[in-house]
Amino acid sequence: MNLLLFEAGERDGAGLLRIRGPRLAHIREVHGKQAGDRIRVGEIGGLIGEADILACDEREAVLAPQLQFPPPEKLPVILVLALPRPKMLRRVLRSAAEMGVAELHLVNTWRVEKSYWQTPVLAPATLREYLLQGLEQSRDTMLPSVHLQRRFKPFVEDQLPALLQGRRGIVAHPGNHPPCPRGIEGEALLAIGPEGGFIPYEIDLLGKAGCEAVSLGPRILRVENAVTALLARLF
């Protein structure tokens, strides 16, 4: 945890924060902090800064935050991701938030197992927990918005055109396509397929909506690695 995140509502009338539970354990055991030290903090949805640790024992830590700086800029990208299996979904949520994705659409595709939509990871509180872990890592406070798109065709036909307004549409698909561009200017929408890949019909539909198919070369990456590699290469 590189940033201790808190909700605005956690501060008392004097602006102090009382930290208990896992965050307290982290402050004491991982950071080895005690009363008199300072720690980097951020208000979820707000500024980041430092906090004086006024008191700290096994029960709670009392912090006096001073928030001064905005969080880092988000990447200018909307990520459209075929819903991966739960274990990978947890990792992808963390790394998408960590890398600065501002908006994530989890979509159904032909090769997405129907059972994946039943995972408890998709419960709003659990999703939020994984996203916060990514933000804590990269010292960000702004939660990405997550949208569940359970029907591929209506999403691509009815919603994608509006999302693509003013954005370059890119779908990563292994095969004989132009190489994925590097360091692009402006906003983009990036679509990444499921573990079995998009089917030709889906690539066709995405193409008609305005997404160009690009390749990362002959090496087929796991979804979690494809997300990181593509974002790093595009921006």
Ligand code: SAM
């Ligand atoms: N067998 C699948 C196929 O050929 O499409 C592999 C799918 S891959 C595990 C999961 C997703 O990551 C793909 O749908 C694509 O979006 C992205 N991906 C992985 N490796 C890629 C590559 N070399 N070029 C383009 N996209 C890639």
